[in-house]
Amino acid sequence: MFGCRDATLLMTDEREGALSGWVRAKYRAHVFVCVYCRRYRRQLEQTLALSKEVPPDEVPARVEESAVAAFRSRSGT
């Protein structure tokens, strides 16, 4: 029996092209008919889209300046 529980677990595998053969066929057939699994998949995509927008951490000045100082002294020699 291939249920919603199984389908939700395979969504990243499917997205990464890691499913094949019979499992992929069962997965696709299930998601095709299951409105809740399609919703779950859509929400994972929305989650991913939002994740990409999380702003990066700022580099503390001491880290940046010590790195740049080393870079300068290398270039200077």
Add this chain to the structure above:
Amino acid sequence: VTVDPGQGDADLVRRLRAGDEAAFRDLVRRMHRPLMKLGTMWVGSPAVAEEVVQETWLAVVAQIDRFEERSSLRTWIGSILVNRAKTRGARDKRSVPFSSLSTEDAEVVEPERFGKGGFWRQPPAKWDDAPDALTLRKEAREAIEKELEAFPPAQRTVVVLRDLEEWSSVEVCNVLEISETNQRVLLHRGRMRLRAALERYHRGGKV
């Protein structure tokens, strides 16, 4: 180890070797989050991770002429950091982040939501299709950041590198020295957890 030459790396490496300070500064800024997440996995404290990041940049500067471009530049820098962080973590007697990593398939994040036969008992709630408003998107992003803080370190690193930093799976596997399967398990569990956090946010509950 699979080869993963990074796009546009050759040009950047040439500029770094030629002493282009702006290019280097930009690299230091772009790499900060990935390096801090990677370092924290082995050394625990962000303060120590920051020291390891600083040492890593000194090593990168010293070794850039020897970079052979068999991997992407960021994988190469990440690996330098990981080696240093592992040494530091071992010296401080910290546990290895993957020692508890299950090689089993992903576990369901919210098992109680499935009933007999593995069908939905509590299906995913419908989200408002309009988190377009800037403040809402900002709040949702904050919900993601907050949930990430609660992740186990290995899971957090994989999700940050793949989904926030948009590294390829090959890059992540190479820098962490884990299999594609393990990487996908960590990534999927992490994404399920973040989705659940956003669902709580959409319900208007506390995140």
